[in-house]
Amino acid sequence: VRPSHVVKVAGSWWQPAPIIEDPEVLQAAAAFRSMEGEDATGRLSLESFETALVGHTMTAGKDEALSLAKVRRMFSKADLNQDTTVDFNEFLAMRRRAQRQLGRRQKHGRSAAPEDLGMAATVSGQAADAPWVVAPRQEQAKEDRIRQQKQAVEQRRMVSRFSMADALVLDAEDLHLLETELAPAGATLDAAACRTALDLLAMRLGKQFDPAEVDGLVESVQHRAGVGSIPKELLFAELRARGASII
Incomplete structure (x- = not known):
């Protein structure tokens, strides 16, 4: 879908050159442009699809060139709206799907399948300026902004929670x-067991006690006990003295 601000000049679609930053979209645009050939309609026909992909694998000398049947299956899967052509949005979706499959194969130590070939292309200025790059680029930018906003909200929530x-x-x-x-x-606890008990209590109560305050309590009780271990009676006496009600 072309944006509303794109105008038609001399029989072709034109708009000011957008700022393209997403390498994935740029590479897809270059690959799409190279497959379009001279026609440059913003859509790929089955014929141009076959010529580009079959020709690529044969020229590259691959052991198993893409068969016409495989290419036609790929084209059918890419043609999401079944209008017998593949526009850039559909091409970009197909390319991302193929790259995910290639990544899974590489992760499991398998070689690339023939249908994964022909996906790479260098970025040209002409491809970057192509009008059919704008819509998916803007959609991707919108998704990125939404994701970043959600991450910022979550970070603020976590900071607020722990502060x-x-x-x-x-x-x-x-x-x-x-x-x-x-x-x-038993009757006594060591310092670590005392801290752990208070942490577990906080979790049960849905609270988070200030670590510095917990450390201060433990050190105070240890100092009053005069020994390494902490009598439970002394711990509870200290807690009650901090303002709690008598059991």
Whole structure:
């Protein structure tokens, strides 16, 4: 579909040269232009398709040249709207599909199939200026902008989530849950076990305690205990002193 701002001059479609940045679209445009030949209608016929692809494999001396039957199957798959021609949008979709198949073959150590051949071409200024490049280029740019916007929103959400830590203040119900979780651990905990228990409690409560506050609590209780291990009774006393209700 040609954009509305494209005008027809002297029997051909023309518009100011767009800024083409997507290498994939540029390469596809060059390949499409080379297959068009002198006709340059913006559409490929079955005849031009056959001439370009079969001729390429034979000229390249490949062991297995593309048969006409394979080319016709490729053309039929590429002709998405079944109008007996392949426009640039359809050609670009076919090319991307072929490149994905080639990538899968290379990933699994298989050689390229004949139908993957003939896809590469150098970029020419004429192809870059072709009007049928504009629509898919603009659509790709729109998709890229939407994807970037979604990524930016997700990044802001994650930053907001991790920059808003919850205060380490537990009510009676929270303390009871922590006490239940620590019941099998015995009368004392080491510093690592204490931090882990508080992290797990935060996950259960849907919170995220400030790591610096957790470290401060552990160091304070260790200092009061005067030993390496932390008595659970002392831990709960410290938590209650921080403003929590009595169990």
